[in-house]
Structures are given as structure tokens and as C-alpha cells.
Amino acid sequence: MARTAIVTGGSRGIGRAIAVGFAKKGYNVVISYAGNEQAATETEKLCRESGATDVVTYKGDVSDENSCEELVKTVMDKYGQVDALVNNAGITRDGLVARMSADDFDSVISTNLRGAFLMSKLVTKPMMKQRYGRIVNISSVVGVHGNAGQANYSASKAGLIGMTKSIAKELASRNITVNAVAPGMIATDMTAVLTDAQKENINSSIPAKRMGEPEDVANAVLFLADEKSSYITGQVLEVSGGL
Ligand code: NDP
Numbered sequence: 715m716a717r718t719a720i721v722t723g724g725s726r727g728i729g730r731a732i733a734v735g736f737a738k739k740g741y742n743v744v745i746s747y748a749g750n751e752q753a754a755t756e757t758e759k760l761c762r763e764s765g766a767t768d769v770v771t772y773k774g775d776v777s778d779e780n781s782c783e784e785l786v787k788t789v790m791d792k793y794g795q796v797d798a799l800v801n802n803a804g805i806t807r808d809g810l811v812a813r814m815s816a817d818d819f820d821s822v823i824s825t826n827l828r829g830a831f832l833m834s835k836l837v838t839k840p841m842m843k844q845r846y847g848r849i850v851n852i853s854s855v856v857g858v859h860g861n862a863g864q865a866n867y868s869a870s871k872a873g874l875i876g877m878t879k880s881i882a883k884e885l886a887s888r889n890i891t892v893n894a895v896a897p898g899m900i901a902t903d904m905t906a907v908l909t910d911a912q913k914e915n916i917n918s919s920i921p922a923k924r925m926g927e928p929e930d931v932a933n934a935v936l937f938l939a940d941e942k943s944s945y946i947t948g949q950v951l952e953v954s955g956g957l
Contacts, residue, residue: 716767718742718793719939720785722776722833723803725754727902728852731928732800733757735936737766742793744770746785746803768793776803776829777821786836798848798939799837801830801874806904811865819866826870827877834881834892847890848939851878852931855898855954871896875950882948891947893938898954900926922955 719736723729724745734757736743743766747754754771761769772788774781789796804826807818830851841847856864857871875894882892899905899916905925908916917924934953937943 715795716740716742716793717797718744718789718795719798719800720744720746720789720796720833720837721800721802722746722829723748724800725750725757725771727904728897728900728928728931729800729802730757730760731932732802732935734760734764735929735932736798736939737761737764737769739936740765740767741798742766742768742770744772744785744789746772746774746776748775748803749773775825776801776833777824779832782829782832782836786833786840790840795844796837796840797844797846798850799833800850800852800935800939801833802852803829804852804870804904806864806867808863808867810863814865819869822866823870823873826867827873830874831877834877838881838885838890841890842885842888845889847885847888848943849878849881849890849892850935850938851875851892851894852935853878853894853896853950855896855952855957858896858950858952878950879948886947889944891938891944893947894950895931895934895938896950896952896954897931898926898952898957900928900931902928920955920957924955926953926955 725747854871856868878894
């Protein structure tokens with residue numbers, strides 16, 4: 715039977731590349747997204763063309779418990795198993811801390827950290843029953859090193875690293891691995907807001923002298939989500955061109 719992977723925030727950017735990666739391996743691919751129907755439909759098409767056994771797109775908010783419950787129930791009713799979960803959905807609400815509103819702090823923590831917690835909690839039961847599972851959390855280099863203007867975002871990404879290491883310890887004996895990938899600067903809608911001058915400035919500070927592509931991150935995620943990566947857990951893999 716085909717394996718099943720859930721990719722949150724799979725409609726665009728890094729999530730789309732990860733979804734297509736699972737499709738190429740013949741998975742049932744389930745992508746969730748916040749509201750961009752057109753992007754989700756495009757990803758569904760790409761996954762089908764790439765060899766997915768089946769594809770489901772689900773519109774929902776990862777920070778909402780009922781929505782996450784409905785998503786996992788849909789997956790279990792349809793496929794009876796969930797083999798991989800990639801907690802990729804994420805947002806930014808940047809600003810210097812003195813001017814950052816509590817709402818902007820809370821919404822970033824809710825989507826990026828609470829969302830990953832809710833989804834991980836919900837897949838744990840079926841994964842424990844299966845005695846197999848792969849969870850990969852998309853953190854960020856700023857969760858390790860910090861970044862001015864991103865107190866909320868870097869806190870959420872650092873939180874993901876702590877959560878990854880803790881859940882990895884809880885689930886290691888059940889053949890469930892939990893790892894994090896920490897991307898540097900990746901060319902997606904999230905970074906498209908930067909001016910050309912800002913991008914040039916950033917590129918010059920990256921040892922690889924370029925921004926990464928979504929596929930660079932997807933390759934690392936697919937490696938950690940592979941059956942053969944069964945002895946790697948609780949790790950953080952930076953994909954940052956040496957930043
Ligand atoms: P994008 O902004 O391109 O895409 C974000 C995705 O998340 C979309 O699919 C969006 O859905 C979805 N999403 C947003 N909020 C929610 C929500 N509440 N519930 C469900 N889905 C949601 O982001 P990237 O591809 O750039 O980033 C993906 C991940 O990688 C994020 O966690 C980000 O923090 C992380 N990252 C990105 C870096 C970069 O340089 N780009 C660097 C380091 C980490 P919709 O399309 O419907 O809006």
C-alpha cells in the first residue's frame with residue numbers, strides 16, 4: 715500500500731516542493747493550506763503529474779484544533795495510515811520588538827509553533843499504532859541565531875527546535891523519528907518582498923553566494939522522511955548555503 719504524507723502549507727513555496735518530492739516517490743500526498751485555492755490546485759496538479767498515488771488538498775488553519783482534527787480524520791478515513799508529517803506552514807509578521815504588537819507575536823507563535831504541536835499530537839496515535847512515522851518540522855536559521863525584526867518568528871522557530879528534540883525522545887522507541895530542517899534564505903513568496911538591493915546584500919553574506927531554492931529544502935526533508943533514515947532523530951539540519 716502506498717505511504718501517506720501530510721505537508722502543512724503545501725500549496726506554495728517550500729511546501730509545494732516537498733509535496734512534489736513525496737509525489738515522485740508515489741506517496742498519497744495530503745496538502746493543507748490557509749486560503750490560496752489556486753495555488754493548492756496547481757500543487758495538486760503537479761503532484762498528480764509527478765506520480766502521486768493520490769492527492770488531497772485541505773483548506774484549514776493549522777493553529778485551529780478542530781481544523782487539524784478534521785484534517786487528520788480525513789486522512790485516516792481515506793488512507794487508514796499517516797506515515798510522514800511535515801510541519802511546514804508558517805507566517806511572518808516582522809517588526810522591531812519595541813513596536814511589535816502582542817497580536818503579531820501571538821499569531822506567529824500560533825501558526826508556526828502551536829500548529830506544529832497540534833498536528834504532531836494528532837498523528838502520534840496512528841503512528842504509534844503503526845510503529846512507524848516520520849515527522850519533520852520546518853524551523854529556520856533564525857531560530858538558531860536570531861534576527862533583528864523577527865522576535866516573534868525566531869521565537870517560534872527556536873520553539874520548534876525544542877519541541878523536535880523533546881518529541882523525538884518520546885517517540886524514538888516506537889520507530890518514529892522527529893527532526894527539524896532549518897532553512898536559510900530561500901526564494902519563495904515569503905522572501906519575494908525583499909528589494910533587489912536587499913537580496914544582493916543577503917546573497918553576498920551567504921557563503922554559497924545565492925539564495926536557496928525550495929527544492930534544496932525539500933531534498934533535506936525527503937532524506938529525513940525516508941524509511942532508511944530510521945536512526946536519525948532529534949536533529950536540526952541547516953540548509954543555508956553555509957550561512
Ligand atoms: P510561503 O509564504 O511561500 O507559503 C506559506 C504556506 O503556508 C502556504 O502554503 C500557506 O497557505 C500556508 N499557511 C500559512 N498560514 C497557514 C495556516 N494558518 N494554516 C495552514 N496553512 C498556512 O512560505 P515558504 O514556502 O517561504 O515557507 C515555508 C516554511 O519554511 C515556513 O514555515 C517558513 O517559516 C519556513 N522558512 C522559510 C524560509 C524562506 O527563506 N522562505 C527560510 C526559513 C524557514 P496559502 O497558500 O493558502 O496562503
